[in-house]
Amino acid sequence: MIKIEGLTILLKSFGLFNLDIEIEEGNFHFLLGPTGSGKTLILESIIGLHRPKGGKIWINGKEVQGLSPEEREISYVPQDLALFPHLNVLENILYGIKIKKLPLREFEQYVGALIKVTRIEHLLARFPTNLSGGEKKRVALLRALAPKPKLLLLDEPLTGLDPSIKLEILQLLKTLHQSFHPTVLCVTHDFEDAYLLGDKISIFIDGKIEQVGKRDDVFLRPKSKKVAQFLGLKNIYKAKILNRDETSNRWRINLNGLEISAPSTIVRNQIETEKEIDLFIRPEEVMILREGKPIKESLRRNIFEGEITDIVDRGGYHLVQFHTNLGKILFEISIPNYALRNLNLFIGKKAKIALRDEAFWMMD
């Protein structure tokens, strides 16, 4: 278990205060935050390259903030990789083992397995200048993992790569993690990386951890409007709780004149009626109804009429903009490509939408 408590970093023109991060052993933990928010500084403070103003760091119960970087057993892969240009690939990989005077024999099998998984057997005698971007990433990851660190720190490992190489490295990171179970703290600004790889994600905005949770908790159940906006989530509205229908155990919510019925489970805490809330309606849980097709009972509560005002092709799916007739509320609806074809949707088409119960999420 890696525990960072009250980490405070003060520089001349920048400061981070009281950061707490906990990483379970063997977890792939993401620190997801915007560019320039100080994520790299956090990593460098964990390694020991910056002396934080305050806070404590424990690695498997051992307090390490007083130790120098070489004593902490934390490996680091910076964004620019920093492969040693005067050493060949094998020398780069074995650097940590040799410098720590670890018994090479004991590591032989493990390093061999790493080399096999990363498929760089043919590159061992080459120098880093003769490697491609993807190959460099592989070698940098392997070099960091070779001395079996207690914590592996990755700084934006998938940023700036071509899409095909990005996919390859993403798969490699997944395989390495599944095969060797290192404890990883990875900083990134890319939601997709965090979503695809993260066991847990810490959302880091304005110098504070706003939410920590499993990826679905964070992406489907953002704690606050701030988190939702940072994650680029659509359909966030100010709404008002009207009352609770005790018989159906549901809330009646007013959304700019549109009356919505939402399941009681969306409210986690005690809530007063007439209170203004931040409501998130998940774009993928909004259905565009087919004309003439019978509607399920569970969908009948929240059906609204309106018009399609825009359709954006997002590659794997389409994002449809729908304005309700009542209240002129804009809903963004994510639908698969085949559904768009089957429903014969076009801009200007009059249609009906239904909100599934799974669509609703209320934020603090």
Added chain:
Amino acid sequence: MNFRKTMIGGALCIFIFYLGLILSLFYFVSGKGFWDALINPYTLYSIRLSLMAASLATFFAVLIGLPSAYALSRFEFPGKQVIDTFLEIPMIVSPIALGASFLVFFNTPLGELIQTKGIHFVFEIPGVILAQFASIAGLATRLMKASLDEISPRYEAVARSLGSSPWQAFYRITLPLSFRGLIASVILSWAKAVGEFGATVTLAGAMPGKTETMPIAIFTSLASANIEKAIILILILVLIGVATLYGVRLTGKIYRYD
């Protein structure tokens, strides 16, 4: 006017200017006189002294300059800007003023103590080395700092995370990576030391067979109308200069990691 031809013409003008200057030296050279001037014991001594003193001055300049360059390149500390500015003093102050400052210093109580209890510098060989050291230490530090600045501190950061102490990260990573630049810095500093005149003549004097370096010997030869000796020494200095520049260029070709 053709742009390309004009620019290349400028480069050719400079080349012809310097080449003409060097070739003009041969106008006064006759075979016998040239050889006699070369094997003259005082000439040979001034060559030996120049090379030895410059090498020692460069050694001390690197010994102190390398850690200074590293500190200025990598760390933030109080007084950094002041130290950085002071490095340029030998470059902006006249060498004679530098030598004269030493003479004044060695007349202070501390200076006299150093002279009587330690090493005697004024009008002695150590004075030659000290004057050359003073002239090149700032330059050597500045050049080495530039070489270290080119090496990303990230390499050391990674080396530290992999288990290197700061010393190990320095000599296993930073030093080999900046070696090319450091060698070039050393060569250029050494060449400047070989050619140093003002501070040396002021502090160590111009005694043939004792403190007379090559540049000083050129000056005294001209003063005593010994043109052939002056020319042979000028040619040797030019040769050293050309070899130095070639050496610097050569370091750019070796120490490549690919």
